[in-house]
Amino acid sequence: MQAAEEIVAVDAGLFLVGNGAGFSGDRVDAPVPVVRTLRARGLPAALFFEVLGERTVALAQLERQRDPERGYEPMLERLLEPVLADCIEGGIRIIGNFGGANPEGAARCIARLANRQGLAGTRIAFVEGDDVRHLMAADDLEVYEADAGIDVADGALVAANAYLDATPLVEALRMGADVVVTGRTGDPSLVVAPVVHHFGWDQDDWTRLAAATTAGHLLECGAQLAGGVFFDPGYKDVPDPANIGFPIAEIGADGSLLVTKADDTGGAVDLRSVKEQLLYEVHDPAAYVTPDLVLDMTGIELDQEGPDRVRVRGMRGAPRPARLKVTASFEGGFLGEGEVSVAGPNALARARAAVDVLRRRIAMRGLQVRLRIDLIGVDSVHDSDDGALARAFAGNEPHDIRIRLAAAGADADTVDQAAREVLALLCCGPAGTGGARWRTTRRIVTRSYLVDRAAIEAKVHCAAARELAN
Amino acid sequence: MSEERITIPLHEVAHGRAGDKGNRLNISLIPYRAEAWPLLAEQVTAERVHDLFRHRGATGVVRHDLPLLHAFNFVIDDVLEGGVNTALNLDGHGKTQSFRLLALTVRMPRRYVHPNSPYAKTEPEGATA
Numbered sequence: 001m002q003a004a005e006e007i008v009a010v011d012a013g014l015f016l017v018g019n020g021a022g023f024s025g026d027r028v029d030a031p032v033p034v035v036r037t038l039r040a041r042g043l044p045a046a047l048f049f050e051v052l053g054e055r056t057v058a059l060a061q062l063e064r065q066r067d068p069e070r071g072y073e074p075m076l077e078r079l080l081e082p083v084l085a086d087c088i089e090g091g092i093r094i095i096g097n098f099g100g101a102n103p104e105g106a107a108r109c110i111a112r113l114a115n116r117q118g119l120a121g122t123r124i125a126f127v128e129g130d131d132v133r134h135l136m137a138a139d140d141l142e143v144y145e146a147d148a149g150i151d152v153a154d155g156a157l158v159a160a161n162a163y164l165d166a167t168p169l170v171e172a173l174r175m176g177a178d179v180v181v182t183g184r185t186g187d188p189s190l191v192v193a194p195v196v197h198h199f200g201w202d203q204d205d206w207t208r209l210a211a212a213t214t215a216g217h218l219l220e221c222g223a224q225l226a227g228g229v230f231f232d233p234g235y236k237d238v239p240d241p242a243n244i245g246f247p248i249a250e251i252g253a254d255g256s257l258l259v260t261k262a263d264d265t266g267g268a269v270d271l272r273s274v275k276e277q278l279l280y281e282v283h284d285p286a287a288y289v290t291p292d293l294v295l296d297m298t299g300i301e302l303d304q305e306g307p308d309r310v311r312v313r314g315m316r317g318a319p320r321p322a323r324l325k326v327t328a329s330f331e332g333g334f335l336g337e338g339e340v341s342v343a344g345p346n347a348l349a350r351a352r353a354a355v356d357v358l359r360r361r362i363a364m365r366g367l368q369v370r371l372r373i374d375l376i377g378v379d380s381v382h383d384s385d386d387g388a389l390a391r392a393f394a395g396n397e398p399h400d401i402r403i404r405l406a407a408a409g410a411d412a413d414t415v416d417q418a419a420r421e422v423l424a425l426l427c428c429g430p431a432g433t434g435g436a437r438w439r440t441t442r443r444i445v446t447r448s449y450l451v452d453r454a455a456i457e458a459k460v461h462c463a464a465a466r467e468l469a470n
Numbered sequence: 471m472s473e474e475r476i477t478i479p480l481h482e483v484a485h486g487r488a489g490d491k492g493n494r495l496n497i498s499l500i501p502y503r504a505e506a507w508p509l510l511a512e513q514v515t516a517e518r519v520h521d522l523f524r525h526r527g528a529t530g531v532v533r534h535d536l537p538l539l540h541a542f543n544f545v546i547d548d549v550l551e552g553g554v555n556t557a558l559n560l561d562g563h564g565k566t567q568s569f570r571l572l573a574l575t576v577r578m579p580r581r582y583v584h585p586n587s588p589y590a591k592t593e594p595e596g597a598t599a
Contacts, residue, residue, distance in 0.1 A: 055555060147492040147553075229487060229565070234586040236485060272485060272500065279498035279543045281489035285534050301538050314538070332555060372558035381561035382570045384525045385551055406558035445555045448492065 013253035015198045016045035017191050017215060018262070019246050020096075021079060022222025024051040028078045030222065030246045033262035035083045037248060039090045040263065046194035047087060049079060049096035050187050050220045057184055058329030058444045060100030061159040072106035072181075073098035077113055080179075084110075085117050088178055095169060095190050099183040101159065103127055104461070106181045111468035114179075120466035125177035127168045129458035130161045130184040132326055135451060144325060144448035152447050155330030162326045162451060165291035167203065168458035169193030175462040184327070186291035188216025195251050206293055208255035210317030213295050215249035215257055217288070218277050218312070222246050225259060225277045226308075227267030240266025245308075257312045258305065269308040291324055293317040323450040332445035336369070336407040336415040338422025338438035339376075342430065343400040348393075350430040351375050351401040355387075357429065358405055361421045369407035369418045376402035402435075408443065416440040473579045481572035482587040484510065488568040493553040495546045495564045497571050504540040506582040511535065513576045514542065522570055523549045544571070 018038050020031035031047065038045040051073045064071025073079070076098050087094055099106045107126040114122040135141075136157055161184035170193050172180040180193075195212040196203060203209070218225050225247040227238035238244070245265025250258040261269050278297060282288050288295040299314035342350045355373045362371055372387070374380035377398045379389040403425075407418035419438040426436050483506050486499045499514060501507055520531040528549040533542055554562035561567075583590045 144492070151552075151556075224487075232485065235481070235584050272502075275500050275539055275541050276485065276487040276498055278539070279489075279496070279536075279541060280487055281491055282496060282543060283491070283494065283534075283545050285536055285543055298536060299538065300536075335558075370558065374560065376560075381559060381566045383559075384527070385558055388525045404560065406560075408556075408558060443555065446492075446553075 014043050015195060015251050016041060016043050016248055017194060017219065017251065018045065018047045018248045019050070019219040019222050020047050020083070021049040021051050022220060022224060023053060024056050024073055024075070026051070026222055028075055031079060031083045033265050034246045034248060035086050035090075035092065037263045038092055039086060044091070044198060046093045046095060047083070048094070048190040048194070048219075049098055050190055050222070052097045052100065052184060054327055054446050055329060055444050057101055057161050057327070058159040058446065060102065061329070064101045069105055071102035072100040072109065076106055076109055080110060080113060084113060085119060088119055088122055093173060093177070093194055094179045095182075095194060096180070097182050097185050097190060099126060099181045101131070101183065103181045103183050108468055110179055110181065111465040114465035115469050120464065122178050122465040123176050123462055124179045124465055124468055125172035125175060125181065125460055125462035127164065127172060127180070127182040127185070127458055127460055129168070129456060130164050130182070131159070132162050132451065132456060133157060133160045135326070135455055136160045136328055141449045141451065144450060147447045152330045152332070152445050155332050155445055158329045158331060158444060160326055160328040162324045162456045163291050164324070164456070164458050165189050165320065166193040166196060168460050170197050172460045172462060173197040175460065177462050187220040188213045188290050189292055191216030191219060191249065192292050199253055203292070204319070206317030206319065209293050210295055210315040211251060211255040211257045213290055213293055213317065214297075214300070214312060214315045215251055215259070217290075217295070218259055218274065219247045219249055221277065221280065223267065224280065225273060226261040226269050227273060230273050230276060236272060238266065238268040242266065257315075258309060259312060260309045269310055271302050271304055271310060274302055274310045274312070287318075289321055291320065293320050322453060324453050324456055326449045326451045327446050328449060329444045329446045332443035333408060333410040334412045334415040334440055335443050336419030336438070336440040338405045338419040339402055339436065340422050340425050340429065340433055341400070341402050341435040342432055344432065347399065347401050348378065348397055350432065351378070351403055353430045354403050354425060354433065357425070358421055362407070362418055365417070367407070367414050367418045369409040369415055371418070372406045374404040374406075376404055380404065412440060475577040475579055476589060477575050477577050478583065478589050479572060480514065480574050480576055481569070482583050482589050483576065483578050484572065486568045486571060488565050490550060490554060490563045490565070493548050493550050495549050495567060497544045497546070497568050499542040499544065499571065501540060501582065502584050503582050506578060507537070507540040509578060509582070510542065510576065514574065516544070518574065519544050519546065519571065522574060526551060
C-alpha cells in the first residue's frame with residue numbers, strides 16, 4: 001500500500017522524452033517501440049530526433065543547390081510515417097533537427113505526410129537562423145580550440161551554421177506546434193526545449209536545466225545509451241542486439257532524472273552503458289559546454305533502480321556561454337579510394353608487394369596526392385598514414401588481407417587516377433589479386449568557430465499542415 | 471603482504487568508448503569493479519596513453535578523473551590526422567581507438583578481472599605473473 005502511494009506521488013510530476021534517432025542513417029524502425037512505450041505510460045511526453053552530424057548540414061547544402069526543395073533529412077518520411085498519427089493522438093510533441101539545410105522544406109514534407117494521413121490540422125513549426133554564412137567574412141573570428149590544427153586551405157565556404165539554443169524551440173512549442181523542425185541546434189537543446197516548455201522552468205534555472213541537458217546528452221545518440229556501440233561478447237553482453245530499444249528519459253518537476261529504454265526491445269541500460277555514454281564526446285567533464293548551459297558532470301552518481309532503469313543524480317549547471325559554436329564547412333578537394341584482396345599462402349608478402357607497386361606507380365606517374373595504404377587484416381584503423389604499425393607487424397600470417405589505398409588532393413582527375421591504380425592490379429598485380437573496388441568522392445572540411453550570441457537571430461514559423469503543404 | 475598481480479590487457483578489467491570532436495579524441499575508461507579504479511589511476515597515466523598514440527602525431531593527453539563514477543576520461547589532441555573530414559584513415563572518427571587503449575597492459579590482482587576473462591581463474595599460456 002505504501003509503495004503504491006509512493007509511486008503515484010513520484011509519477012505525478014514526471015515528463016518523458018524519448019529518442020527516435022541518434023544520427024542520420026540510424027535504424028528507421030526504432031521510433032515505433034519508443035512511441036508505443038510513451039503512450040503506454042500515459043504520462044505527458046515528447047519524442048526527439050537527432051540526425052545532424054558535423055558534415056551533414058554541408059552535404060545537405062550541396063543537395064539543396066542541386067534541388068531547392070531538398071536539403072533535409074533524407075529518411076524523414078520513413079522515420080515519421082509510422083509514428084506521426086500515434087504522436088498526434090497521444091499529444092506527444094515531436095522535435096527534430098531534420099531540417100538540415102532546409103527546415104522549411106522539411107516542414108513542407110511533414111505537412112504533406114500529415115495531409116496524406118488525414119491529419120491536416122497538425123501544427124508544424126520550423127526554426128530558421130542557424131545559417132550564418134553572412135557572418136563568416138569577418139576576419140576576427142575565433143577558431144574553436146580543438147580545431148586550431150585544421151587547415152581549410154582556400155576551400156570555398158559551403159555552409160556555416162550556429163548551434164542554436166533551446167529558446168526558439170520553446171517558442172515554437174508555445175505557439176502550439178505538434179512538430180518542431182530545426183536545423184543546427186545544440187543536440188541536448190532538443191530535449192531541454194520540451195522539458196522547459198512542459199514544466200515552465202526559467203531558462204536560467206541552472207540546476208534543473210542541468211537535469212534536462214544531461215538527459216539530452218545521454219539520449220542524443222539513440223541506441224548508444226542502451227547497448228549500441230557497447231556489446232562485447234563475453235564481457236558486455238546485451239540481449240537481442242538486433243533490436244536495441246531506443247532510450248527514454250523520465251524527468252521530474254524537481255529536476256530528477258531517470259533513464260530507461262523502450263519496452264519489449266533488446267539492449268540494456270545499466271551503469272556501464274550510462275557511464276560510457278555520459279563521457280561520450282566529452283572533454284572536460286567539469287565544463288561540458290552546450291548552448292543552454294555549461295554542464296558539470298563531476299558530481300554525478302548513478303543507481304540501478306531496476307532492470308534497464310538508471311537514476312542519474314548530482315549534475316550541476318553553470319550559466320550559458322556568451323558565444324555560440326558555429327561549424328563552417330568548406331570544399332575540401334577530393335578523396336579517391338581503391339581496395340583489392342589477397343588470401344591464402346604467402347598473403348602478407350603478396351600484399352606488401354602490392355603496396356610497393358602502388359607507391360611506385362603513383363610516384364612514376366607524378367600523381368600529386370596525399371597517399372595512405374592500409375593492409376586491412378594486418379593493421380589499418382589504428383595505424384598512422386605512414387603505415388608504421390603494419391610495417392612493424394610480427395603476428396601470425398593473416399589468411400585474408402584487403403589492400404586499401406586512399407588518395408586526397410585538389411584535382412578530381414589526379415585523385416581518381418591514383419585510385420584506379422588499384423583497379424589496374426587486377427591484371428598487373430601480385431598472384432591471386434581480386435575483388436577490386438574504387439571510387440572518388442568530393443570532400444568537405446569543417447572547422448568550428450565561436451560567435452557572439454547577439455549576432456545570431458533565430459526565427460520561428462508555425463502553421464497547420466493544410467496551409468504548409470501548398 | 472601485497473596481493474599477487476598479473477599482467478593483462480586493460481580489456482580484461484575495464485571498458486570504454488571513444489568519441490571525436492574535430493581533431494581531438496576522447497576515450498573513457500571504466501573498470502568493471504570499482505575497487506580497481508585506484509590501481510588504474512596509478513598505472514594508466516596520461517604519459518602512457520600518449521605513448522600509444524605518438525605514431526599518429528598526438529600532441530598531448532589530459533586525463534580527467536571521475537572518482538564518483540569510478541571512471542576516467544582521456545582527451546587526446548591532434549590524433550585524428552586532421553579529423554573525420556581530412557583523415558585518410560578508414561575510421562576518421564577514431565571510434566575504434568578505444569580498443570587500442572584497452573590493449574594497454576596493466577598489473578592487477580586477479581580478483582579485478584572480468585569473470586568471463588580467460589585470465590580470471592587460471593593462468594593462460596603466455597601470461598606472465
